[in-house]
């Protein structure tokens with residue numbers, strides 16, 4: 001009989017499922033990839049076959065212009081892989097289409113979370129706690145200092161600043177996949193129904209979200225409007241455009257940035273951000289430790305961030321854990 005869990009192996013380029021010869025979120029092109037979500041550090045083009053949710057496949061098609069070998073899997077659906085392995089895609093609550101992947105073989109259950117959060121997000125279904133033997137968790141914000149405030153507080157800060165300066169605009173830097181749409185949807189939830197202006201780089205992804213049923217209200221392109229039109233309004237752009245020449249066309253912008261890293265003042269200063277908004281699509285420290293407790297796996301594998309503190313937390317709480325050394329995971333999405 002094979003040793004327990006010898007069928008699944010963390011390798012530098014991803015999680016390798018040996019009997020099926022396929023990989024989860026491989027950082028290089030492979031024959032067969034199971035992809036958790038569309039961020040660039042998880043989804044790469046060029047695989048022979050890509051198994052992912054229909055939303056993730058649509059995102060990958062838009063970003064990498066490849067759709068070869070796309071195999072859609074719905075949330076809750078189980079597919080059979082070669083070698084007696086089954087894979088089930090479960091909501092991860094991170095961005096549109098994001099999934100945890102439950103892998104089952106010989107009665108053993110392993111979950112690869114990809115990225116996840118436990119907070120409410122109007123753009124995707126919530127993370128689902130699922131029992132398993134090995135829980136492979138991300139740890140992007142795996143330090144006790146990271147405690148994301150309620151998003152309602154951050155929205156109120158943004159709307160108060162906007163109301164206080166009707167002759168200016170608030171320019172919000174937000175990642176083009178996930179963060180931008182969540183910020184817009186949360187503004188709508190907070191009752192802000194004025195048009196929101198978009199940098200051109202945001203348009204296609206926002207349209208894709210709308211096509212998948214996420215209502216973003218009235219969106220306008222900055223390029224189609226004058227400075228006067230944008231006074232007293234919110235403009236959303238990629239973080240790279242915050243201090244760019246492009247912003248000169250805006251009416252005296254107040255620069256804001258939506259990111260979990262805005263908890264660190266130094267990061268806000270580096271980007272010349274006047275209004276840091278601590279909004280993250282990743283679990284904070286409290287969510288990470290709560291999730292490990294709720295899932296209750298016999299073993300936790302920690303990856304993708306600050307592994308050490310979470311590893312120590314597991315040891316202190318009598319939970320078996322190890323840190324993985326996967327390469328090629330950077331924060332595209334924080």
Ligand SMILES: [Zn+2]
Pocket residue numbers: 037039094115333
């Ligand atoms: Zn991500």
Ligand SMILES: [Zn+2]
Pocket residue numbers: 039041042114115304329330332333
């Ligand atoms: Zn990631």
